[in-house]
Amino acid sequence: MLKREGGVADRVFHALADANRRAVIERLTRGPATVSELAAHLGVTVAATVQHLQVLQDSELVRSEKAGRVRTCQIDPAGLRNAEAWLQRQRTAWEHRLDRLGAVLDDQKKEPGS
Amino acid sequence: MLKREGGVADRVFHALADANRRAVIERLTRGPATVSELAAHLGVTVAATVQHLQVLQDSELVRSEKAGRVRTCQIDPAGLRNAEAWLQRQRTAWEHRLDRLGAVLDDQKKEPGS
Numbered sequence: 001m002l003k004r005e006g007g008v009a010d011r012v013f014h015a016l017a018d019a020n021r022r023a024v025i026e027r028l029t030r031g032p033a034t035v036s037e038l039a040a041h042l043g044v045t046v047a048a049t050v051q052h053l054q055v056l057q058d059s060e061l062v063r064s065e066k067a068g069r070v071r072t073c074q075i076d077p078a079g080l081r082n083a084e085a086w087l088q089r090q091r092t093a094w095e096h097r098l099d100r101l102g103a104v105l106d107d108q109k110k111e112p113g114s
Numbered sequence: 115m116l117k118r119e120g121g122v123a124d125r126v127f128h129a130l131a132d133a134n135r136r137a138v139i140e141r142l143t144r145g146p147a148t149v150s151e152l153a154a155h156l157g158v159t160v161a162a163t164v165q166h167l168q169v170l171q172d173s174e175l176v177r178s179e180k181a182g183r184v185r186t187c188q189i190d191p192a193g194l195r196n197a198e199a200w201l202q203r204q205r206t207a208w209e210h211r212l213d214r215l216g217a218v219l220d221d222q223k224k225e226p227g228s
Binding site for chain 2 (some may be wrong): 009010013016017018019022025026028029030031040053077080081083084086087088090091093094097
C-alpha cells in the first residue's frame with residue numbers, strides 16, 4: 001500500500017478551502033491586522049474570525065501576537081510555501097512527462113518506418 | 115462587506131485536502147491510469163476511488179474518458195493552475211509589501227534625524 005504524506009498538507013489545503021480564510025490571507029499580505037479589523041473586513045463576528053484564525057495558525061498560514069488585550073495577526077510564509085511547493089512538484093512532474101512524450105513523438109516522425 | 119471569490123477555489127483546495135486525492139494526482143502526473151489501477155495504487159476499493167475521482171473532476175484537477183468498460187484518468191492542468199495562481203498572487207503581494215518595508219527602513223537609516 002501507498003505511503004502517504006499526511007497531516008501538514010491536509011491542514012493547509014483544508015484551511016485554504018474556505019473563502020473567508022482566503023480573504024484573511026489576502027488581507028494580511030497587505031500588512032498586519034488586529035482580530036477586530038479582520039472581523040470588520042470579513043463582515044462576520046469576532047468569534048467566527050477567531051475560529052478561522054485558529055485553523056490558519058494550525059496550518060502555519062498565519063501567526064499572531066497579543067499585546068495587552070489586542071491580538072495582531074500577520075502572514076506566516078511557511079504555510080503558503082508548503083502548499084505552493086506541493087503544487088509546483090506536481091506541475092514539474094507533469095510537464096516533464098509531456099516533454100518526454102514530445103521527444104518520443106519527434107523520434108517517431110524522424111523514423112516513420114520504425 | 116467583502117466580495118468573495120467563491121466556488122472554484124473552494125472546490126480545488128477542498129479536493130487537495132485529502133491525502134488519497136493528492137496521491138491520485140501524484141500518480142497521474144507520471145501518466146494516465148485506469149480506475150482499477152488507481153484503486154490498487156491507493157489500496158482502497160474501486161467505489162472509494164470513484165468518489166475521490168468525482169471530487170477531483172469537479173475541481174478540474176482530473177479528467178477521464180470511458181472506452182468500453184474501462185475509464186482512463188489523466189491530469190487536467192486547469193485545477194493545478196488555479197490553485198497555484200492564487201498562491202502565487204498571495205506570495206507576490208506579501209513579498210511586494212516586504213520590499214516596500216525594506217525601502218522605508220533604508221530611507222530611515224539614510225536620514226536618521228527625519
